[in-house]
Amino acid sequence: MSHAALADLRNAGGLDEASPTPLYVQLQHFIQEAVRSGALKPDEALPSERDLAKQLGISRVTVRKALAGLVDRGILVQRWGSGTFIAPGVRVEQPLSRLSSFTDDMLARGMQPSAVDLSRAVGPASPKELMALGLSPGDLVTRIDRLRMADGVPMAIEYAVVPARFLPDPKAVGRSLYAALNERGHQPRRALxxxxxxxxxxxxxxxxxxxxxxxxxxxERRSFLDSGEAVEFTSSYYRGDAYDFVAELTIGASR
Structure with missing residues (x-):
């Protein structure tokens, strides 16, 4: 928590032990208001539980209960080995009815997409990949595993597999897998x-x-060419606190 935000809390008289509102709820209200007003910024780190308790004159149990409730509401996030932070300002709604790349989705929202390579390789398809891509035993696939980012915030872990005949060189993929496929005349047209x-x-x-x-x-997504051939099999893990998937539903005519 910023020094200014703590000063605001002290200047306001601190937390009121005489109030019927529990101290942990008062602290939650203060942090929420500081986030709303911009006094606390997305991704800003909070002091440790011990430091907050000392600075505010309350118990660590009270601080822990307050922070846990805000984590449950998505206002704070706790990062393993790093501490407690204000939740990222990035939150994405992704329609399920449109086939598009992560890169295009982020650019359309005015965000800067990027990726951290985890692994790139060519090798024989696994039994699961054979089934997903309609390949024969011994066929080669190109695998590209990446951490996908938006405005520097990790959003998803993506494991993409493409038949090697469509993409023989994993290094040919820059920011967008779909762009690389399109350049080679293998544009995905539909997906499951x-x-x-x-x-x-x-x-x-x-x-x-x-x-x-x-x-x-x-x-899990399988993408297909106009010919019906499977061109991509991707498994991804999306952060639940930063990504919403939205589907538009229509009702059929009543009988």
Missing amino acids: QRLHATLLDAEQARLLQVPVRSAALYI
Whole structure:
């Protein structure tokens, strides 16, 4: 918490132990108001529980309860090994009815997309990849594993697999896999997606800078060419606190 924000709290008389409102709720209200007013910025780190308790003259149990409630509401995030932060200002709504790349989605929202390479390789398809892409045993695939970012904030872990005949060189992919496929005349035209809620393991949480076992959305997508051939099989883990998937539904004519 910034020195100015703490000063505001002290100047306001601090937390009122005589109030019928519990101290942890008072602290929550103060932090929420500081976020709303801009006194606390997205991604700003809070002091440790011990430091907050000392500075505000309250118990660590009270501080912990206040912060835990704000984490549950998505106002704060706790990052493994780093501490407690104001939740990122980035939150994305992604329509499920449109096939587009992560790069295009972020650019359309005025955000700067980027990626951190985790792995790039060519090798034989696994049994799951054979089934997903309609390949034969021994066929090669290009694998590109990346951490996808928006305005510097980790948003998703993406494991993309493409038949090597469509993309023989994994280094040919720059910011966008779809752009690389389009350049080679293999533009995806339609896709099937499956998604479900999951919890992040320790490594996934470290990459996405959230606590272990944080909620996430796991999505599998298979994309197809006009010919019907599968051109992409991608598995992704999206941060639950920064990404919303939206579907528009219509009702059929009544009978």
